[in-house]
Amino acid sequence: xxxxxxxxxxxxxxxxxxxxxxxxxxxxxxxxxxxxxxxxxxxxxxxxxxxxxxxxxxxxxxxxxxxxxxxxxxxxxxxxxxxxxxxxxxxx
Numbered sequence: 001x002x003x004x005x006x007x008x009x010x011x012x013x014x015x016x017x018x019x020x021x022x023x024x025x026x027x028x029x030x031x032x033x034x035x036x037x038x039x040x041x042x043x044x045x046x047x048x049x050x051x052x053x054x055x056x057x058x059x060x061x062x063x064x065x066x067x068x069x070x071x072x073x074x075x076x077x078x079x080x081x082x083x084x085x086x087x088x089x090x091x092x
Contacts, residue, residue, distance in 0.1 A: 002057045043077035056081040
């Protein structure tokens with residue numbers, strides 16, 4: 001799973017039929033301290049997140065397809081939870 005911040009949403013009138021009814025969000029991976037880490041990407045949202053939310057993203061096609069559709073659907077990432085707090089134990 002990846003810790004990420006939601007940057008915004010994507011609106012599209014022409015899309016693959018499997019994306020009908022799903023909210024697509026732009027997410028930016030972050031480290032445990034909230035600093036950007038890598039490139040942003042698109043993710044389907046099943047957790048009702050919004051811009052600015054810190055979220056958990058499962059970036060693995062099989063898991064996304066199990067949550068959202070059929071084996072042949074082209075899902076790659078899905079937001080599976082909204083994070084309330086992150087605690088880092090610096091002793092480990």
